[in-house]
Amino acid sequence: MLALVSPALLVILALIVLPVGWLAWQSIYHDGFTLENYRRVFTEEIYWRSFALTFEISLAVTLIALLLGYPVAYLANAVPKGWSILILSLVVLPFWTSVLVRAYAWLALLQRTGVINQFLRYLDVISEPLALVHNTFGTVVATVHILLPFMVLPLYATMQKIPGDLMQAGASLGASPSLTFFRVFLPLSLPGVLAGCTMVFVLCLGFYITPELLGGGRTVMVSMLVSRNVELYNQFGAASAVAVVLFASVLLIFFAVSRFISLDRVLGQK
């Protein structure tokens, strides 16, 4: 058995364990052992402000993606096969467009002279353009768009496995459609909800290009702290410490989630 998996283990060692270990090492060793980088991460205001903002944005994005994604997944599950393929491909299609292009597309839509503001002005709904971008709002909108498939796909996969007989059984016992939905379908789809939310939340924690382009410079998420520490201040140790803390939070979230459902499920294996 070990002989069979050892090549795979070597790949994991070389591509994951070594770099992460090196990262962690850099954060505590610079001309001697030091915890200075971590002291800064935990005590300096700018760091915890960034972490707080990142968690807030990730939470908002997750909730919005759930509210938007659930009905879509539900519909894709309820309609005949041909239609569900169409719906799912519309969800997945943006995947093939680069994140950068999509960020700029949102800029074209949301900015002062953008499509939405022009349209609202044409309709005389507003007299001054709305500030839709270069702030947290614009960042959240674009991030939701990019992460929505990660919500819809696990939801759809879970819903597919809910036996239709159960709904019929509910209905035959006299329950209204909304009652069967809330008492039968919704509870059975919860593992998918948890899986989708975990994926979206964790991916959002590491977002970089979208807040960089659409945040107007004020929406400083954790990943931007990492890049700024390297580019601006040339402090690889400080950047590593931030990355390690972010990495640890992700592991912690996965650990917490794994107590409720199997991790295979979150990662789409089952």
Place this chain on the structure above:
Amino acid sequence: MTMKQKFGLSCALLGAIGLTSAADAAEQITFVSQGGAYQQAQTVAILDPSAKKLGITINQDSIPDAWPAIKTQVGSGKPIWDVVDTPTGNCLRGGEQGLIEKLDFSKIPNGAAMPEAYRSPYSVSYEFYSSVLSYSQKTFPKDAPNSWADFWDVKKFPGRRALRNHPFATLEAALMADGVAPDKLYPLDVDRAFKKLEEIKPHITVWWTSGAQSAQLLNDGEVDMEMAWNGRVSAVAKEGAKVAFTYNQGILQSTSLCILKGAPNLATAVKFLNEAVDPVHQANLPLNIDYGPGNPKAFETGVIKPERAAQLPSEPANAAKQALMSYAWWSSPAGEAAEKRWASFMQK
């Protein structure tokens, strides 16, 4: 290892040795710049002619921000690059940290002839650009803002504004807005600069992080005035946008050439560095892109026509209106502290 494998390996090794010595015979260097239209322009104006004149091969690489790569390459003890075109501050900071070779100016006569402010023990100015006040001519058809004091005057010049999300040039602009003369900026009064920036902060719509972003903001009318690099503004203007800029109180900045410590082709790199700041090659650069030559002697070659020279940031009359950025100050401890303070200023 079987005999056959051994044979194969020796052949491969011999081949590799053969390749390296062949390459050594024809001298070569690896030159790194920032890519895009800029690297294209310097290839035509400077790199190709220099390679031809010196009979060397110039391999090119590009990276938007060379600093992390310089640090890792030299840190690993085996740099693969020779000459880098990078903001002057990187050369100075790199020199102090032992990442950049100290230059022997007796071997670089073209550089030695340049004004002292344009070179350092580790670098030679290669090209100039300027952080200027640019504005929309639609919003300001007449009485356009003409100084950083105007930029700060939100009553007289209402409109949306953008600044670069970086302390370089921004602190200088704040101090000039507060009345400091362009030639009396250094050492920067950092407290005073940040205090002045707090004043304008609520009126800044976007803190841009890339040159492309600054161009887009101006082009799309997202902001009415901003600090931007002159080349970006003129590119937008050429495409038909109603935008303009002033060199008045611009902050003149340069990228420089420097050589990585332990560069694989050190001797050739020095030869190239001298050739690259030759006045005639330098004069060819602004014929291809809106940046000024690093060597002021380029303006005496007759290659740059007077009307073209007038548009360039480093043309003597334009340069006189501006502040010359002191990279020496920015790479000093006070400068580095100011850079670090920027992050907390942005997040407050």
